[in-house]
C-alpha cells in the first residue's frame with residue numbers, strides 16, 4: 117500500500133494550526149459602510165428589501181454614526197435621498213443638499229470618521245439617469261449626454277469636497293469623469309482629496325434594492341449605454357487604465373460576487389488599491405435566506421467577504437459592515 121507523502125490535512129488539524137497558515141484576513145479596517153441620508157426629522161425608515169438598512173434624517177443620523185464608531189468601522193459612504201428632483205439634478209450640487217448637510221454634520225461630530233461621497237446624479241434627476249438627457253438630432257432618441265453630464269458631476273464633487281468629504285467616489289460611468297473631477301477639485305483647491313473611482317461598474321440586476329432604496333430607477337430605458345456589459349472582462353482593464361491615467365487614487369469593481377475574476381484582474385494589472393462593492397441585492401439575498409433559516413448568516417457573510425479579499429479586494433463596501441465588525445471581534 118502506497119501512502120501519500122503530501123498530506124495537506126497536516127496543517128488543518130487544529131484551529132491554531134489553521135490560523136497559523138491562514139492566507140487571508142478580514143479586518144474592520146477594510147470596511148466601508150453605506151448610509152442613506154434624507155430630509156425631514158425623525159425619519160428612520162427601513163428599506164423593505166434591505167432589512168437593517170434605513171433612510172435616516174439628520175437628527176437620527178448621529179445615533180447611527182455613534183454605532184459606526186463603536187463598531188470600529190472607519191469610513192462611511194453617503195447616498196442622498198433628496199426631496200426635490202429635476203432634469204439637471206440640481207440638488208446633487210446644492211451647498212445645502214442632503215449629502216452636503218450630512219457630510220458637514222458627520223465631520224463636526226466625528227472628524228476622524230472618513231466620509232466618502234458617492235458622486236452621481238441618478239438620485240437627484242427626475243428621469244433617474246446618471247447624467248443629462250439630450251435628444252439625438254439624427255434619431256430623436258433620448259440619450260445620456262457625456263460631456264454636459266461631466267460639468268454637473270464636477271460641480272457635485274466640488275460641493276461635496278467643500279462640505280468636507282474626505283474622498284470623492286464618482287459612480288456615473290461617463291467617459292472622462294475622473295479627469296474632469298480631478299481638474300475641478302484641483303482648481304477649487306482640493307488637490308489632496310482622493311478619488312475612489314467606480315472604474316468598473318456593470319449594468320447589473322444586483323442594484324435593484326438600492327434603486328428602491330434611493331428612488332433612482334431610470335424612468336425610461338436602462339443604464340446599458342454607460343454601465344458595462346456583464347460579459348466583458350478585458351474592457352474592465354481599459355476602464356481602469358483610463359481612470360488611472362486621469363488621476364484615480366483607488367479603483368472599484370461593482371458588483372462584487374459575480375465579478376470576483378474582475379477584481380483579481382485589476383489587482384494583477386495595477387498597483388492601486390482595489391475596492392469591491394458588495395451591492396444591495398447581494399445583501400438582500402443573504403438576508404432573505406437567513407430570515408428563512410436556510411443559511412447561517414454570520415458564516416455566509418464572513419465567507420463571502422473573505423472571498424472578496426482573497427480575490428484581491430483591499431477594501432470592501434458592504435451593508436454587512438457593522439455586523440461583520442462585531443463578528444470579527446467574536447461577538448454574537
Ligand code: PBG
Nearest residue numbers: 236238287322323326395396397
Ligand atoms: C448610483 C449608484 C448605484 C449604486 C451605487 N451608486 C445604482 C445604480 O447604478 O443604478 C448601487 C449600489 C447597490 O446596489 O448597493 N449610480
